[in-house]
Amino acid sequence: MAVLSLAGCASSVSVVETWEGNPAAASNAATLEAPGEIRVTRVNGRVMTNFLMDDLALDYALLPGENEVVFVYKTIWAKSTVVRNGESKVHVIESEPQVVRFEAEAGETYRFDFDQPESRQEAEQEMPEFSAAIVSSAGMTVASSTVWDGEEQMAASRTPIPASSSDGTPVSGDNALELLKAIWETASDEEKKAFLRWAFE
Template sequence: MQKGLFSDFRWCLLVSALALVVGCSSTGARLKAYEGAALPDAETATLKAPAAIKVIRVNDEKMSAFLLKDMALQFSLKPGANDVVFQYRTIWAKNDVRRDGDSAVNVVESKPMIASFDAKAGETYTFEFEQAGDVREAQQIAEAFSAEIVNGARTVAIATSADTPAATADSQSAISGQSPGAMDTGDAAASVPDGLSTLEALNLLWKRASREEKEAFLQQAFD
């Protein structure tokens, strides 16, 4: 990809990302995490995921891979049994002097975990886990990560996380934001279909970006 084109692409992504953050924070929208038509809020349960938790999959529904990973999100669940696959993921700015080309951030993440629980309509649940004060603490937490899903009042532990089965190609692609068997195209600025929302277009462009393009963008975004 030509340097000028990639620079324009990075700038567009950053502007879109900032717009997305403002939009999410102002609307408080919930993401639908079940198949079929959307149900009224009163007939679903809410799972709140703080910025340090990335929800990968709910039952058979793979969650979108967002460009900005450190976003707190809410998920709308159907009542009944729910299997939630997630991981601990935090981003820390580097304070030391960096050479040209070095990443500006440390990304700390755990292996995928799973928690299963019965959700009740109208109830709100959230994740409870150890908090990190710096990157070293985050790395220690990630190595032996565990979390509980608790009710809204934080008085009852509904479920405790456990290791997922051996990683499959599909679960690995869910973490990386690629489709199973997909390869980096090296041309993330390819045309985007008409009719997509800003969020949908942003996610599509991010999935098309090569690993080098993603790392370069993150470095620019956090400089």
């Protein structure tokens, strides 16, 4: 599960770690800055925590190397008509889940870049074709998002866990448990069901 670190009060920078455990590469993590309009839902197959405030700007710490980020873009527009009791006072316009994959460099900072609609009508027109770019600190576009297929899974966990010791002997009981946890996180629903059937036969 993601770990949220808050420095000071609510207006200060918030950083979400996107891995489990204490991988060595975490000391040189890259940063992905997400504005309030972007809600990151998964990073490398791991579900990110839902926070109480949907429009909270967050920084996501990413391990160097290939990363897969799934997110939703959302805009909110005030209604100009009379609002009845119980009816929402705003129009919420949301994109389909998007996915972007890119190679994160150690210590680099990335941000989302996308067109900002000037009206609700414009937002509604743009949403079916919505795409966001990932831009480096130097202003270079490193990737662009596409609609996410919920069946897609990254082939391997981004948190490195050794399968054996340096001399080739099997992993210990504790390491084996960690390895099983990592594999479980990246398994599809069908794979999890098949494993449970096998385990309890």
